[in-house]
Amino acid sequence: MKFKRISVASNLLCFITAIYITVFFNRAAFVFIADYLKEDFLSTGIIAATLFLLTYCLLVLFSAPYLIKPALIFFVTVSASAAYFIDHFGVLITPNMIENAATTTRAESGHLMNAHFVTNMLLYAGLPSLLIIWVEIRHRPFVQKLWVNTLLISGCLIAGVALLLTNFGTFSSMFREKKAEITGRLNPLAPLSSTIRYFVKVNDERTYIAQPLGTDAVQTKPHQEGSNKKRLTVIVVGETARAQNFSFNNYYRDTNPMLRERDVLNFTDVSSCGTETSVSVPCMFSPFPRTEYSSKKFRQSENLLDVLKHAGIQPLWVENNTGSKRVADRIETIDMSQLQEGNPNCAGGECYDQVLVDTLASRLDSFKTNTVVVLHMLGSHGPAYYRRYPPEQEVFKPACRTSNFADCTQQEIVNAYDNTIAYTDKILAEIIDLLKSREGEFASSMIYMSDHGESLGEKGLYLHAMPYFIAPREQTTIPFISWFSPDFLKENDLKQACLKTLSDHPASHDNLFHTVLGLMNVKTTVYDKDMDIFNSCRGDGAAS
């Protein structure tokens, strides 16, 4: 006997799918709204009903033979995957989030799309998709369908507006005040609009040309063979390290055992430019402060590394993350992902940050003049924190050893994260030791700054990338640590005792551009001494 397929009218299928999407994939938005409205469930229900009507309108637009099935499957799949990240990590879906997803490495996306994600998708998107494929859909004759659907969509839109008018004052002030928090959780609106906005941005940026910056730059103390040592500044760009988990910043655990043994200067009050790599990293190297920074401005201008090059300094970018985010477009770059084969520190398309120390060591002999090296770490990039350090470096136990947080306790997640900070401490100490071991040839300094912080479950949030103006401080407060060799202090005219007084001086990514120019004695009109964090400790005026 042949198994009979169920026959269903096209608009009824749209209706059922719209209910399914509204109920299953918008829970986080409704919880947020109910919370904002102080548990006014009637008003929350009105928003939910309006969202359902709008989703239904959207689906009915695609209600045509051959189009309807792929369209419904697409909307269900997009909503299910966005809802997974919203529900599991508390993230918001924004154009920057889409950019992160589009520009990530295969290894990194592998950690996010783990077995738990796949199971979730099979259940919430795969199964309904099979049902959609299986049912037989009845369509009205074309002209009749056109009329019916036009009336249906108009009716839904009118009903939606009427629903919102029942409590318009409250709803409009809520959307004005919490627009990002609500729209970033709505499905399928958030992933669709964010993807469109991301591609519009990419398309616009294709035509941008980086205008020259600081072409007047000169070194006031260039390297001269035989008279002074080569100056070397290593900028270590950290990843996802938040300040509060450093024992330097009063964390209850000893996450800085090795740096504490070295004469470093830690800044205790430092904020980031963005809450994600693709904003923070370009912003750090751009001449613009956070309040003026935009991706467009960055792409239309050269950056710190170009200015250094204009001054005759050799810049080098060593990449162990997901790319320089176009900061190093015009300078020499070494990509660690090319190392892979046979390297004991690399596996599965990723390398421990140890490779940065090894690469720096192997390149020192090639530096013939004053040099600035950027080491872009993988640092504490989540959710697979346990993959950031070798197993023997696991100090805090038990550590969460999966990228699916639902399988770990809160403490296990924090333990894994703290291990990444302790490992970063070790890497930075090794860099300092390496620079010390070459004091005969180089006057060296090291600057370490993370790109942004991380949420570890506070307020139900995980990971990062919250829009800046609503981001919790865990995501925007970052570590900033510096170290100078005695010769460097002398060459750069810095007073050690004065430097120690800077520790609680507020600093931010805005300072990096000018600070590095100051450290390399670069004179240029784009340098602002007031933004150079060490400038007050330079010269005879500084307290020695």
Ligand SMILES: [Zn+2]
């Ligand atoms: Zn980052």
